[in-house]
Each structure stands twice: as structure tokens, then as C-alpha cells.
Amino acid sequence: MRPLTEEETRVMFEKIAKYIGENLQLLVDRPDGTYCFRLHNDRVYYVSEKILKLAANISGDKLVSLGTCFGKFTKTHKFRLHITALDYLAPYAKYKVWIKPGAEQSFLYGNHVLKSGLGRITENTCQYQGVVVYSMADVPLTVFKDVRERQQAQQGTKGEGNVEFQSKTLTQHN
Numbered sequence: 001m002r003p004l005t006e007e008e009t010r011v012m013f014e015k016i017a018k019y020i021g022e023n024l025q026l027l028v029d030r031p032d033g034t035y036c037f038r039l040h041n042d043r044v045y046y047v048s049e050k051i052l053k054l055a056a057n058i059s060g061d062k063l064v065s066l067g068t069c070f071g072k073f074t075k076t077h078k079f080r081l082h083i084t085a086l087d088y089l090a091p092y093a094k095y096k097v098w099i100k101p102g103a104e105q106s107f108l109y110g111n112h113v114l115k116s117g118l119g120r121i122t123e124n125t126c127q128y129q130g131v132v133v134y135s136m137a138d139v140p141l142t143v144f145k146d147v148r149e150r151q152q153a154q155q156g157t158k159g160e161g162n163v164e165f166q167s168k169t170l171t172q173h174n
Contacts, residue, residue, distance in 0.1 A: 001038045001039070001040040001045075001055070001060055001063060001066060002038065002039055002040075003036070003037075003038060003039070004037055004038070004039050004044065007077075008039065008044075008073065008077075008079075009037070011073075011077065011078070011079050012037065012044060012070075012071070012079045015071070015079045015081060016070075016081070016085075016089070018129070018130035019081075019089050019093055019094070019095075019130040019131070019132060019143055020089055020092040020093055020094060021092075021094040023092035023094070024092075026092055027046070027088060027092070032048075033048050033049065033050060034048070034049045035047065035048050035049070036048075036049055036052065037070065038052065038066065038067070039073075040060070040063065040065070040066065042072050042073045043065075043069050043071070043072045043073075044069070044070045044071050044072065044073070044079070045065065045066050045067040045068065045069055045070065046067050046068045046069075046070045046085070046088060047066050047067025047068070048067070051066065051067065052066070052067075068084055068085070068087075068088065069082050069084050069085075070082065070084070070085040070088075071085060081143060083142065085143075086132070086140050086142065086143060087140070089132060089143060090132050090134075090140035093131070093132035093143075094122075095121075095122050095124075095125045095126075095129050095130065095131040095132070096120075096121075096122045096131060096132050096133075096134055097113075097118065097120070097121050097122075097125075097131045097132075097133050097134065097144075098118070098119035098120040098121075098133075098134045098135070098136055098138075099113055099117055099118065099119060099133060099134070099135060099136070099141070100116075100117050100118070100119045100136060101135070101136060102117065103116070103117025103118075104117075104135050104136075104141070107133070107141070108141065108142075119136050130143060130144070131143070131144055
């Protein structure tokens with residue numbers, strides 16, 4: 001387990017900033033302690049410094065994971081967020097989309113959300129902006145890139161997709 005290099009940190013923070021913007025600092029400097037990101041087997045873990053000091057006694061080849069897996073680096077050095085980061089990104093999200101209960105299960109199975117399935121969208125949501133998708137009960141479902149602006153989503157026809165599924169599995173999101 002090692003700290004991220006400057007290039008790895010930049011790539012990861014750019015990806016996370018698409019979803020939470022300037023609130024990125026709140027992930028590291030939390031009121032309950034200082035947290036950091038560590039790399040182990042091409043996966044980035046979000047862990048408190050207190051737990052990190054305790055794990056220093058375990059050798060790297062015996063260590064399976066530590067903290068919460070935020071994502072992984074691909075072989076081409078791109079960063080992919082994992083669904084396990086959702087609980088940490090959702091409270092700080094700048095742009096949010098709420099899905100009606102009727103469209104929720106269809107969305108989770110990989111289909112697009114139509115205008116009739118949208119409950120609400122935050123103000124000033126730009127096209128291709130990273131959003132956190134919520135159910136109407138304010139339960140975060142996943143993170144995505146929004147493909148429509150708020151005005152386009154409200155004025156679109158019933159058959160047009162507003163939030164498109166970015167990947168085939170819920171473990172890797174672009």
C-alpha cells in the first residue's frame with residue numbers, strides 16, 4: 001500500500017470533481033479525523049490515517065484491502081469509480097437527479113431514464129455533467145454523466161432518454 005503519485009492523484013481528483021466539485025476538500029478534512037487515499041493493487045482506498053497507522057504492521061502481500069475502495073486505475077491509467085464510493089460522494093454532490101419509483105428498477109437493470117421517469121433535477125445541471133442518481137426516497141443509487149441539460153430534460157418528448165447508463169455493470173462508472 002503506497003500513497004498516490006502526483007499524476008494518479010490528479011487523474012483521480014479530476015474524476016471525483018466531476019461529481020462533487022469544490023467539495024473535494026471535505027472528503028479529506030473531515031470533522032471525525034483526517035482521511036487519505038492509498039493505492040494497493042491498482043485500486044484506490046479511502047482510509048482514515050488512524051487505521052492506516054494500525055495497518056502499517058501488516059505486510060503488503062498479506063493485505064487484501066483497507067478502508068473503502070473508491071475505484072481503480074485501468075491499464076491505460078484512467079480512473080474508474082466503484083459503486084462503493086457512492087456513500088461518500090452522494091452527500092457532497094453538486095448535481096442530483098431523482099428517479100420515480102416506476103423507472104427505478106428499469107434504470108438499475110441498465111435502461112435509460114425517460115422524461116416520464118424523472119422526478120426532479122437540480123438547478124443549473126449542464127449537459128454531460130456528473131450527477132448522483134437518487135430514488136424519490138433520497139436513497140443514492142449510482143453516479144452518472146447526465147446527457148441532457150435541465151431545460152432540455154423538461155422540454156423533451158416522452159420517448160427521449162435523459163440519463164443514459166454509462167456502463168454495463170454497477171461496479172464501474174465513467
